[in-house]
Amino acid sequence: MSRRDAITMTDEEALAFLEEERTVVCATQGPRGWPHLMPLWYVVRDGRLWAWTFAKSQKAVNLERDPRATLQVEAGQTYDQLRGVMFECEVVLHHDLEVLKPLGTEILRRYTPGMDGDTPLPDGAAAMVEAQASKRVGFEFVEQRRSTWDHRKLAAGVY
Numbered sequence: 001m002s003r004r005d006a007i008t009m010t011d012e013e014a015l016a017f018l019e020e021e022r023t024v025v026c027a028t029q030g031p032r033g034w035p036h037l038m039p040l041w042y043v044v045r046d047g048r049l050w051a052w053t054f055a056k057s058q059k060a061v062n063l064e065r066d067p068r069a070t071l072q073v074e075a076g077q078t079y080d081q082l083r084g085v086m087f088e089c090e091v092v093l094h095h096d097l098e099v100l101k102p103l104g105t106e107i108l109r110r111y112t113p114g115m116d117g118d119t120p121l122p123d124g125a126a127a128m129v130e131a132q133a134s135k136r137v138g139f140e141f142v143e144q145r146r147s148t149w150d151h152r153k154l155a156a157g158v159y
Helices: 003-007 011-020 058-065 097-111 125-133
Strands: 024-029 035-040 043-045 048-054 068-075 083-094 136-150
Touching: 003 136, 011 043, 011 068, 011 083, 011 136, 024 048, 024 058, 035 058, 043 097, 048 058, 048 097, 058 083, 068 136, 083 097, 097 125, 097 136
Parallel strands: none
Antiparallel strands: 024 035, 024 068, 043 048, 048 136, 068 083, 083 136
């Protein structure tokens, strides 16, 4: 087995990692041809990452022009703890409020401490999400290629 094969995550490991982590870095093609990197909060729906942002943001404008993105989620402070997932994606942009409102609610639930899928929304939260949704665009990241790594799988001392 190659070293690359030894550190590759299974689909289940990659999904668990994505559920555990909180920020994805999204690379798009900027207006001057340079990569444009920005962090996003995300949710996982049926194994696919989804996010939203302001429709007038640079990343949204970039994706309107060229709907390709590279995503990376990573963790680890030392070499033997490094792990991550990188996706090359085609991005489906969603402008429909009936898609954006539930997406915004999922993101709110995921990133609000103490909330989960069963916790009632705080007072005013639904109205806040609805007001935000009209200014936002949703990103559905459709995976084309994946690379994963989990250095914790390496035997101690094997670098």
